[in-house]
Amino acid sequence: MNNHFKKWQPALVRPVAIAFLIMVLAASLLDPAQAASPEVKPAYALVNCRIFPVAQPVIEKGIILIRDGLIEAVGPAGKIQIPEDAELIEASGLNAYPGLISAHTNLFLEIKEQAQPATPEEYMAAFSQPAEPKEFPWLQIVEKIKPKKQTVETYHRVGITTVVVAPHEGIFQGQSVVLNLNSDQIHGMVLAQPWALHINFATERGVYPSSPMGTLAFIRQKFYDTQHYSQHLQKYRQSPHFLKRPEYDPFLEALLPFVIDKKPIVFQCNNLEEIKRALKIIKEFKLNAVLTGCNEAWRASQQLKSASIPLLVTLDFRPPASSVYAQQGQAIREKAEKEIYPANASNLVKEKMNFSLTSFGLNDTDFVKNLRAAIKAGLPADQALRSLTIEPARTLGLEKQLGSLEPGKIANLILTRGELFDEKTKVVKVIVDGTVFTYEEKGQCEKR
Amino acid sequence: MILFLLSATWLLAGGDLLIKNATILTVTGGVIPNGDVLVLNGVIKQIGQNLTAPAGVRIIEANGRYLMPGIIDTHTHIALSGTNEGTDAVTPEVTMAEVVNADDTSIFTALSGGVTMVHTMHGSANVIGGTNVVLKLKWGKPSEELIVKEAYPTLKFALGENVKQSNRTLLPGRPQRYPATRMGANALIRTELMRAKDYMATWDRYEQLKKSKNPPANLFPPRKDLRLETLADLLRGKLIARCHAYVAPEMIEFLNLSKEFGFKIGAFEHAWEAYKITNELKAAGVGISVFIDSWAYKMEAAEGIAYNAAYCTKKGLLVSINSDSGERIRRLFNEAGKAVKYGLTQDEALKLITINAAKQLGVDRLVGSIEVGKQADLALFSQHPMSAYTRCEMTIIEGDVYFDREALIKKRAGASAQKGGLS
C-alpha cells in the first residue's frame, strides 16, 4: 500500500494541483454575487461622538453600535461594551443625528417642464386633441423611479437619508413609495411600497373637471362611487343570485384600499382654502389622511388642531399666484417670501402643533437655506430636528424602524462637524441601512 | 333654547357703533335728515335724533353725509377660486360655496364702493352651471364667516350665446359642444330634468322596497349621483333657478320649462329684452337682475335699452341692478343713479341696489334697508348716493367698519413711500 501510494503521488500532484487552482479560479470568477449581492457588512462602533438620539436627551460622549444594518446599542462611553468584531469609527468632534427624512419629494422622477406654446401652431396643437384626463390612482410611482448615485450623494450631503417619492400629475396622482437612500438599486431602497394615495386639487384642461369646484365635485363623486362599488362587490360575493354583477372599474379598484380600508391618503394644500377643503372631504368620508404642502397651515391652526391630522409642511416659501400676498403688489409679495411664509413652522410650534418638514418643491441647496430661514424666523432647532426625524417616521408608520437612534431601529444616521443647522456645518459621514458613506470636506464619497 | 343661545353668541360677534347727524336713507321708511343710528352687537337698535350710546361705543360723525343700507350685488363672480366649469354643458354638482376665496382683493374693491353683500355665482359657460353662494364681504375674516346661510340656495342656469359657444372660434380636432343652438339648450334642460325625475323615482322605489315586509334578496341601493341629486333638489323646491338670459324668447321658454317641471325661478340675469315681455314676467312673478346700460357687446345684447330697468320697475317687476364685474361693482351706486334719467325717482333707484336685491336673495328680513332689528350693513356717502358727485366714505357690515376712507388717507399720509397693502 505504501509503495503503491508513493508511486502514485508524484505523478498526480502536478495535475491535481493545477486542477485545483483552476477550480478555485473558476469559482471566484463565476461567483455572481460579487457585484450585486449584499455583502457581509462589518459591524461598526462609532466612538466618542456627541449623540442626538431624539427620543432621549443628548449624550455628550457616546458610542453607537451597528450590526447588520441595525442599531445594536446607543449609550454613553463606558456604559457600552464594544464588541470584538466591531470596526471602530472615530467620531470625536462629530455630532450624530438620526438620518433626516423628507416625507415628500419628487426625487428620481424625470419631470418634463411643460413648455409654453411659443408659436401659433404649437398653441393650436395644444388644443387640437381632446385632452386626455390625467388620472392615475393605480400608478405605483416606484415603477417610474430611476435612482441616480449623484442625487443620492447630493441628498446625503444635506443629511437626508430617507425620502418619500410621490407622483406629481393629475388630481388622483398615484401611490408613493418610501425609500432609504442606501444606493442606486431600487429594490434594496424600498422601505414601504406603496405608502399613500396622493391627491392634488389640480384641474384638467379641456376635459371635466377643469375648475377647482369641478375638481372637488369630481373627487367626491369618485369617493361615493368607491363606496357604492365596494358595497356592490361585497353583496355580489355574498350572494350573486339575481344581482347584476359589478362592472370592473380600474379607477375604483385602485381607490378601494384607501377609501374603504382606510389606507393613507395625502392631500396637497397650497393655501388656506385648500386646507379647509381637504379637511371637509376627510371628515365627510372618514379618511385616514395626511396634508402636505401646508404653506399656510398657521392660518388654519384651530381647525387643524381639532382635526388632528398629520402635516407635511413644505419649506418652499414662494407665494403661489392664488395667495393673498401675491395680489397686493410686489412689496407684500417679497415680504411673504422672506418673512411671512418662513414663520409658518414657528407659528405652528407656538400653537403646540406637531408637524413634519419636507423638501418638496426645493432642491438640496434651497432646502437647507430655507430650513435655516425657518429656524431664524423662530422655529426652535430641536423642533426642527424632530420635524425631520421622529415626526415623519410616525406619519409614515415607520416609527418602530426610523426617526431616532434607538437599539433595534434601522441604522440611518448622519455625522456632522458642527451643530446640524448651523451655516458652517458639514455632513461628514452618512450611514444608511448600516452602509457607511464618507464625505470629506472636499472630495469624493467613499463607501464602505 | 340652544338655538337661542347659539344665535345670541352669533349676534355678540357684531360690532357697536353710533352714527350721528347723518341724512338717513332708510329705503323703506323715507329719509331722515340729521338722524342718528345706534348699532349694538351688529344689529340696528335705534334710529332717531340725539341718541346716546353706552360707554366705549365708537361714534362716527356723519356731518350731514348720506347713510344708506349696504349695497347688495345680486350677480358677481368675485371671492371665488374659479368661475366656470366650462367643459360639460350640465354640471349642477359643482358647488361654488366650496370654493369661496376670502383672500380675493376684489372684496376690498367692492367694499370701497359701499357693497356689503354679493350673490356670487358660477359663470355662464354651461346650460346648468352649479349652485351659488351669498357672501357678506367681511374682508379679513375666514371664508366660512362670509357665507350667508339664510339666503335662498340657488342653481345657475344659462341660455344664449355663451352656452352655445357661438363667440368662440372652433379649434381643430375639438368638436362643437352640444348644445349649439338655443333649442338644443332647452332640450338639454328638459332631458336632464327628466333624467333627474327618473333618478328620484329609482331611489323612491328602493326606499319603498327596503321598508317593505319582504324586501327582495338582491335589493341594492342605486348609485348616488351628485349631478342628478342637485337637479332633484331643484325639482323638490330646495333650490331656485337663477337664469342668465338675454333675449325675450329665451325667457318665455324658460318660464314654460319652469311650469312644465314645477321649479321656481329666482330671477332672470341680464334680461336685456325684459321690457318686451313685462306681462309674462309679471304674471309668473319673476324678477330681473340687470345692467343699466352696458349693452351692445354681443348680438343678444343689441336690443338692450337703458330704459329697461326703469320701465320694468314701473310695470311692477322686482328689479335689481348688478355688476357682474370686479370693476363695475365699485360704482354700482352710479349705475343705479342712472335709472333716474330713464324714469325713476332717486328713492326708486336706490331700491334697485338695496331692498329689491335683498328680496331676490331671500334676505330682506335681515338687510336691504335701515330699520330697527335689521343687521347693521351700512354705507356712508359724501353726497347722495344717486349723485354722480358722490363717493363712498365708509362701509360697515354688522356694525364693524370694513372700509374707512378717512383712515386710509391718514395712513397714506403717515406711511413711507414704500406703502403697500390694506388698512
Place this chain on the structure above:
Amino acid sequence: MKLTRMTPASLKNKTQLVFMAALLCLGLGSLYSLPLSAAVQTEDKAEVIAIVGAKIVPVTGQIIDSGSILIKDGRIVDLGANVSIPAGARVIEARGLTAYPGMIDSYSWLGLEEISGVRATVDNRETGRVNPQVKAIEALRYDSMHIPIARANGIVAAVVAPSGGLISGQSTLIKLDGWTNREMVIKESLAMIIELPAIRRSRGGFSGFRGQQPQVTTEKTLDELRQIFKKARMYEKRREAARKNSLLPLPEFDEASHFLLPVVKGELPVIFSVHADKDILQTIKFVQEEKIKAIFYGVEQGFKVAQEIKEAGIPCIIGSLYSLPPVWEDGYDALFLNPVILNQAGVKIAFSSSSASTAKDLPYQAAKAAAFGLKPEEALKAVTIYPAEIFGVDKLLGSLEPGKTANIVLADGDLLELGTKIQKVFIDGKEVSLENRYTELLKKFEQRETDKQVNK
C-alpha cells in the same frame, strides 16, 4: 397765353403761376361758400332762433341766472341776461332749463364699433404694427346706433380714434350730426395715434388675476419710433432732392414714411397712449427731441410726474375711469385722483369715454373725478373748452360765446349729474333729434299695452 404742357420750366413762369392760383381760388371759393357743416338745414339759414329764460353756463364766463341766446346762421350771435329778441325769431321757451355748450369726447370709437363681440361690426383695429396711412374717417359709420345715444346725452362732437399696433392711424374729429360721414367732419385728420406699452402689472393686483405682461418695453418702443421717424425724414429729403433734380431716382414709395411726414414736420399732432410714470417721462423726452406736437392719452400714472408733464406743456386725455388701477400700490382710488392731481398741477386735462357703446357716459367720467376732488367747474371745462383748446378748435367750439358755433345743450339740471334729462340739443344752430335706439325700442314695446287690450 396758351396752356402749354406743364413743365417745371414753364411753371417757373411767374405770370402763369398767378393765373393758376387765381383759377384755383375761384374754384375753391365756390366750394367753401358754406360754413363748417354742409349739413342739410331743415330751417332757413337766415332764421333766428332765440332760447329764452334759461340759466346759461357759458363755461368761459360768468353763469347767467336767467338769459337768452340768439342763434343765426349756425352761430351764436348774442347771449346774456338782457338780449333783445328780433321780430320773427323762433322762440324756444327754456325756463327751468340750463344751457351748456355741447360736450366734446376726447377719445372714442363712435362709428367704428357697433357690437364689440361681432368682428364684422368692428373697424377700430387694423392689423399690423405701423399704419399711419389708415384714417378713421374712412371707416366711420355715421349711422351707428351709438351716435344718436351719445348726442341725446349732450355730446355734440367726438374724437374717433383707430387703435392697435404701434402707429394705429389718423384720428378724426366729428360733430355728431350729418347725413354722411363727410358731413360730420370738423377735422378730417386730427392727430396720429401712437400706442406705447401698457403698465407692467404685478401679479394679482385689483382684479385678483394675473395681468398681461407687455412684450416690449417703452424704451425699446421709443427707439423703434425714433428709427421710423428718422427714416421718414430721410425719405422726405430724398424725395425733395429727386423733385429738384430729375436725374436723381425717386426713392421707392414708402407709405409709412409718407404719411408720417406731417407728424415729423410738427404739423400733425400725435396722441400718445402712454401709461406708466417712467414711460411718460421717456415719452416727454422723445417728444422734445423729435420736436413733434404731442397729446398724451391714458396717463394712468400721470399723477406721479404731474410737474414734468406741466413743464413740458403736454395736455392729457384721461382714459376711461371705468377701470381698476393697474398697480395695487397706487391705491384703490388712483385712477380717480389722477385727473385731480394733474389739473391742480396745471396740466390741461380732458375726459374721454374710450368707448362706443358707453360714449354717453362722458359727463359721468368728469363727475367721477369731481367726486374725488376735481373742482366741478374744472370738470365741466374738461369736457368742453379744454378739449376744444387741445384740438385747436376753440375759436368755434367749447363754450357759449358770441361768434362761436351754436352747439348748445338744454338740460333740466346739472349737465354732469346722473339724473339730468337733456331736453334739447343744437348742433351748428340746428335742433337735432334726440330719438335713438333706446327710445325707438321703448316706444315700440310700449305699444304692446294697447295691442294686448285689443287682442285679449
